[in-house]
Amino acid sequence: MRKTKIFVVEDDPMFSRLIAYHLTQNPDNEVITFNSGKDFLMALSSGNPDIVTLDYSLPDSSGLEILAKIQEYNPDLPVVIISGQENISTVVELLKHGARDYIVKDNEIKNRIWNTIKNIKENLTLRDEIRTLRAEIGKKYEFTKSIIGNSSSIKQVFSLMEKAVKTNITVSITGETGTGKEVVAKAIHYNSSRSKKPFVTINVSAVPEELIESEMFGHEKGAFTGAQAMRIGKFEEADKGTLFLDEIGEMSLSMQAKLLRAIQEREFSRVGGNAVIKTDVRIIVATHRNLTEEVSKGNFREDLYYRLLGLPIVLPPLRDRESDIILLAKHFINQFCQENGMEKLNLSKDAQEKLLKYPYPGNVRELKAIIELAAVMANTNTIEAADINFQRSSSMNDLMMEELTLNEYNKRIINSFLKKYDDNILLVAKKLDIGKSTIYRMKKNGEL
Numbered sequence: 001m002r003k004t005k006i007f008v009v010e011d012d013p014m015f016s017r018l019i020a021y022h023l024t025q026n027p028d029n030e031v032i033t034f035n036s037g038k039d040f041l042m043a044l045s046s047g048n049p050d051i052v053t054l055d056y057s058l059p060d061s062s063g064l065e066i067l068a069k070i071q072e073y074n075p076d077l078p079v080v081i082i083s084g085q086e087n088i089s090t091v092v093e094l095l096k097h098g099a100r101d102y103i104v105k106d107n108e109i110k111n112r113i114w115n116t117i118k119n120i121k122e123n124l125t126l127r128d129e130i131r132t133l134r135a136e137i138g139k140k141y142e143f144t145k146s147i148i149g150n151s152s153s154i155k156q157v158f159s160l161m162e163k164a165v166k167t168n169i170t171v172s173i174t175g176e177t178g179t180g181k182e183v184v185a186k187a188i189h190y191n192s193s194r195s196k197k198p199f200v201t202i203n204v205s206a207v208p209e210e211l212i213e214s215e216m217f218g219h220e221k222g223a224f225t226g227a228q229a230m231r232i233g234k235f236e237e238a239d240k241g242t243l244f245l246d247e248i249g250e251m252s253l254s255m256q257a258k259l260l261r262a263i264q265e266r267e268f269s270r271v272g273g274n275a276v277i278k279t280d281v282r283i284i285v286a287t288h289r290n291l292t293e294e295v296s297k298g299n300f301r302e303d304l305y306y307r308l309l310g311l312p313i314v315l316p317p318l319r320d321r322e323s324d325i326i327l328l329a330k331h332f333i334n335q336f337c338q339e340n341g342m343e344k345l346n347l348s349k350d351a352q353e354k355l356l357k358y359p360y361p362g363n364v365r366e367l368k369a370i371i372e373l374a375a376v377m378a379n380t381n382t383i384e385a386a387d388i389n390f391q392r393s394s395s396m397n398d399l400m401m402e403e404l405t406l407n408e409y410n411k412r413i414i415n416s417f418l419k420k421y422d423d424n425i426l427l428v429a430k431k432l433d434i435g436k437s438t439i440y441r442m443k444k445n446g447e448l
Contacts, residue, residue, distance in 0.1 A: 333347060
């Protein structure tokens with residue numbers, strides 16, 4: 001395991017030896033000492049330290065000057081200031097300029113510096129793990145790995161995605177449920193210059209209207225009943241990264257106005273707060289709706305529509321990607337067998353023909369479910385046509401064969417629609433012509 005390299009900048013020889021001695025008690029630390037700011041800065045880029053302890057009062061420069069140069073070199077490099085004086089205003093100023101901690105030269109310096117370095121090392125380990133995880137996720141979301149297909153329509157999608165990753169242009173993704181809108185959004189993010197920063201998702205349709213503003217922008221303590229602590233919102237969480245607004249077409253007009261302002265001004269305030277928070281996020285939106293029609297109906301703001309349109313990507317339904325169906329089916333078979341420790345399965349010619357004749361109203365997501373069930377049902381190392389079951393068309397007929405109460409039928413129907421439309425409560429409420437509050441209440445009471 002690589003040692004943690006710590007640069008100790010201290011002009012007092014006694015304290016320099018004391019700090020170095022305490023830190024080298026941990027064999028995982030490599031400590032290098034400097035007695036001037038000039039010597040330290042000369043070695044900074046070539047030495048590439050993991051942590052710096054910095055004396056505030058050096059003979060050739062102040063701690064604040066050295067800290068500023070460290071920030072220019074690497075703003076993520078942890079710096080611990082060590083000083084013989086305890087001046088609150090100085091401490092605050094240094095912490096504002098990026099110092100990780102401020103330690104006074106006293107009898108407790110041994111324990112303080114030991115604990116501070118220990119905490120920083122734990123954070124560095126966590127940071128490295130996150131970077132590794134993001135790199136792995138980035139590989140997972142390479143275009144040709146995350147989106148399977150070679151049809152002309154999907155190649156057109158690849159072409160647009162390649163254009164999207166080169167800039168920070170807003171991307172609007174449209175397509176039927178199950179076509180892979182979030183997969184495309186993730187692939188764009190993890191192949192863009194923002195890949196090392198957060199990818200944050202919010203499904204607009206899944207958040208009650210009265211909570212959507214808090215979910216987006218956060219809230220201050222006491223902003224409303226139940227707000228017992230300050231909470232950051234999705235915009236703040238996604239800073240320097242990408243914010244994916246799924247089912248944007250379900251957003252209320254009042255919230256659309258607030259979203260438009262946040263995007264235009266690149267700033268917002270938490271609910272119940274006055275402080276203005278700057279934001280730097282890339283916006284990707286998705287919807288199964290035709291937003292042009294929603295604008296003409298007065299359900300979606302025209303100014304927000306043009307602000308979000310950006311680079312439009314239309315995902316084709318699976319029925320229009322006939323040449324990809326078998327390719328996807330074989331991919332899902334291999335994936336399922338690998339995940340479940342099963343021997344590789346083949347797909348018979350009759351099974352392939354059966355798959356090609358089905359319209360897939362649930363698109364790629366439905367094909368995946370069909371293939372996984374077929375893999376379980378197969379009695380040999382080949383999936384036959386008889387192993388493939390299309391359940392969707394008969395589910396309502398099966399439901400009506402049972403003798404249930406009207407209330408039980410209502411629950412079954414609502415659950416069926418929630419499953420069909422990916423828990424999109426607003427859409428289900430419109431489809432069934434019932435109030436969305438009815439669905440929220442039934443979910444809260446455990447009826448759904």
